[in-house]
Amino acid sequence: MTEHAHGQGHDHSHAHGVSADADRRWLRGALILLTSYLAIEVVIGVVAQSLALIADAAHMLTDAVSIVLALIAMRLAARPARGGYTYGLKRAEILSAQANGITLLLLSVWLGYEAVQRLITPPAVTGGLVLITALAGVVINLICTWMLSRANRSSLNVEGAYQHILTDLFGFVATAVSGLIVLTTGFRQADAIASLVVVALMLRAGTSLVRESGRIFLEAAPAGVDPDALGDHLCAADQVVEVHDLHIWQITSGQPALSAHILVEPGGDCHKVRRSLQELLSGEYGITHATLQVDHVGEQGAPDDVLTLGPRPGPAPEQQAEHCADAHGPVHRPGPHTH
Incomplete structure (x- = not known):
């Protein structure tokens, strides 16, 4: 599931x-x-x-x-x-x-x-x-x-x-x-x-x-945290092909929070990716309140209770950019120019 x-x-x-x-x-x-x-x-x-x-x-x-x-x-x-x-x-x-x-x-x-x-x-x-x-x-x-x-x-x-x-x-x-x-x-x-x-x-x-x-x-990122650099860092993780809808804010002093939409490669282990990213956020950025929505590329229309077991072809790069039509902020992808 x-x-x-x-x-x-x-x-x-x-x-x-x-x-x-x-x-x-x-x-x-x-x-x-x-x-x-x-x-x-x-x-x-x-x-x-x-x-x-x-x-x-x-x-x-x-x-x-x-x-x-x-x-x-x-x-x-x-x-x-x-x-x-x-x-x-x-x-x-x-x-x-x-x-x-x-x-x-x-x-x-x-x-x-x-x-x-x-x-x-x-x-x-x-x-x-x-x-x-x-x-x-x-x-x-x-x-x-x-x-x-x-x-x-x-x-x-x-x-x-x-x-x-x-x-x-x-x-x-x-x-x-x-x-x-x-x-x-x-x-x-x-x-x-x-x-x-x-x-x-x-x-x-x-x-x-x-x-x-x-x-x-005003929901600004905590002082000392660069959202673009953090998004690129998340995108550099194994199996991750895109990070968008990245939001970083503070609930109150000393309680940063983060939410993001993560796309992994077809057939990738979404659960493993989520766990590794949350460990990264906690260990390197001190963000322990993180909500990550993790999907396979091209799977946005699949029912929530369907797990893709085998590899499937992903969309073309121009289609990837439209995974969320109203994505907020930069779209981060692996490579020298990730957003």
Whole structure:
């Protein structure tokens, strides 16, 4: 008997590094630490009239929100697939990562505007208070950064929260430097310049998160995987004469998936070809969720329960190209020009 015209095969095993429970513990610890310090920093920022401190506090608030979103998304993603959600809610984590990126970008616009205003008309800033508060913030963020580095950063969701806190750490360093400059030289614009440094870091981290989450939502191939090269690699396997309808995407962070239509030579062993290709995908590309439809050349009209035992003549090359009239993407065949 055949497997969906000789071979729809699945392998649903997925490797996971740090456990979700461990991730949640590290995230909760960082959340408690951040929110405790946040309230103190807001009060000091207002008293010292430091935009850099207020910017850091606002960013720290988004850190806390990003961790809350990450925790909610992790719980949703852990729910089993049911009903119309055949992948479950795994992409809730990507929604969270995208929300983190967007908030970073929006906040950077507001802080950038405020920083430029303060460059033009700098207020009096209490440098000593800014310096002490920023140094304390560096310590808090170092601890939080270490906590999140212990979680599974292959998850774009966790990486989003990590990038928030790492950016905040660099921001506190810049704020501490600005406080020292104001204290020792009286150069009040240093506070606004430090704010612009924080803005630049936020723009960089936010753009990266939006771009990576957007790739997943748009079903792009995982970063580092060239679909054309992979298709040629599959086509170079023994007995394979054509690969088309090749799709590679990510269900969520660290869970790539692939589907393809494989044509083998007349009389070839479809089951053996499917197994060897799935081993290749798993071993060399880390793709363990693969669905391969494997057919003999010229057999597309045969009933699903008919197995071709002997060789049969295949179609002419121009007919092979029309095996699927609406094939998506390049058609890969053995030889120097496979697509």
